[in-house]
Amino acid sequence: MPHESAIHEPAHHEHEHVFIPQHRHHFETEEQQREAGSFGMWLFLLTEIMFFGGLFFAYLLYRNWYYDAFVPASNQLNVPLGAANTAILITSGFFMALGVWAAEVRKKGLLVIFLILTTIFGAAFLGVKYVEYKEKWEKHHIPGASFSISEFVNPPIDAKTGKPGQKPLNVDMAQKTQIFFFLYFGMTGMHALHMIIGLGLLIWLIARAQRGDFTSGYVAPIENFGLYWHFVDIVWLFLFPLLYLINRHPLQ
Amino acid sequence: MAHDASQHYHDPPNITNPEHAEHHIVTPLQYGYVYIALLIGTLLTVLAADQNFGIFNPVIALGIACTKAVIVILFFMHVKYQSNLIKLTVICGFFTFIVLITMTLLDYISRAWGLW
Numbered sequence A: 001m002p003h004e005s006a007i008h009e010p011a012h013h014e015h016e017h018v019f020i021p022q023h024r025h026h027f028e029t030e031e032q033q034r035e036a037g038s039f040g041m042w043l044f045l046l047t048e049i050m051f052f053g054g055l056f057f058a059y060l061l062y063r064n065w066y067y068d069a070f071v072p073a074s075n076q077l078n079v080p081l082g083a084a085n086t087a088i089l090i091t092s093g094f095f096m097a098l099g100v101w102a103a104e105v106r107k108k109g110l111l112v113i114f115l116i117l118t119t120i121f122g123a124a125f126l127g128v129k130y131v132e133y134k135e136k137w138e139k140h141h142i143p144g145a146s147f148s149i150s151e152f153v154n155p156p157i158d159a160k161t162g163k164p165g166q167k168p169l170n171v172d173m174a175q176k177t178q179i180f181f182f183l184y185f186g187m188t189g190m191h192a193l194h195m196i197i198g199l200g201l202l203i204w205l206i207a208r209a210q211r212g213d214f215t216s217g218y219v220a221p222i223e224n225f226g227l228y229w230h231f232v233d234i235v236w237l238f239l240f241p242l243l244y245l246i247n248r249h250p251l252q
Numbered sequence B: 001m002a003h004d005a006s007q008h009y010h011d012p013p014n015i016t017n018p019e020h021a022e023h024h025i026v027t028p029l030q031y032g033y034v035y036i037a038l039l040i041g042t043l044l045t046v047l048a049a050d051q052n053f054g055i056f057n058p059v060i061a062l063g064i065a066c067t068k069a070v071i072v073i074l075f076f077m078h079v080k081y082q083s084n085l086i087k088l089t090v091i092c093g094f095f096t097f098i099v100l101i102t103m104t105l106l107d108y109i110s111r112a113w114g115l116w
Helices: A001-007 A012-017 A030-065 A067-074 A077-104 A106-136 A170-176 A177-210 A218-243 B012-016 B026-051 B056-076 B084-110
Strands: none
Touching: A001 A012, A030 A067, A030 A177, A030 A218, A030 B012, A030 B084, A067 A170, A077 A106, A077 A218, A077 B026, A077 B056, A106 A177, A106 A218, A170 A177, A170 A218, A177 A218, A218 B056
């Protein structure tokens, strides 16, 4: 069968279909290489889902066990800052998506600009996070030896109603607010670590994009980094309502 | 290439599969719509949290978050335009995640069964 022998012959002259220098020899076409890359990236993201999933599960369980502590602890978080940060992160993701488009249509200048905008908004997110963490530090709401339960045992009086703004907790339950803050710092901290790693990769990608590495048909690094960046976005889309908005009207 | 191009490949059916042939590029306009949808979703989350829907508050919050996540996955992450292999991979990931959450929760729920 001449057809069979043509397939199994290890003849290298067959490879006229190779167009880009980044094309690896063991892939038959560019598309196959690209799909294999996307597949691998998604497998990595699945391990990330499991990783964050463990944290989300811990949150789910302790929220149900110590709901009375989670509500006033959650209401210590700054909703306007959290909402603004959500918008900032979505904006960063939007520019990342535009960056993938710019690489696809081979516009080097636009790609570099979009990657820089992605970086700026990502850094802005971390800046807001710093302001929020600093406030927790000053109020002794970081779990550990210097954690203060006073605000949960004796909630500040609301000036409008003349009553406490939150339901006062007994000392035992007030101690459980530490679990909320432990999860808050664990989850947002792990999310922030992913952002810091992403920002480092972005700077590397910007330098390579400036050299024109990704605007001559080889889009895979931009595309796969985009997948990572959007995944980090998605984690925050869940963190924001789950941590900041548990119960905004506890006394109604 | 004078004759059938498929015989140049080691695995022709994989290459000639029409699903692999085209590569879709999402336009900036589509990304713009997605961006606006995500911002509206964020606004809705905050507004809904200020209303008292009782036990439905977390349900609504998670519903909006899941909707936003699906939009990001389908369009920003291009899954809508990917091959069935990628689609199946993504679905398997979330399915496995749900299985793990459910099984672990079942354990916690059933440990003290009848003792509360």
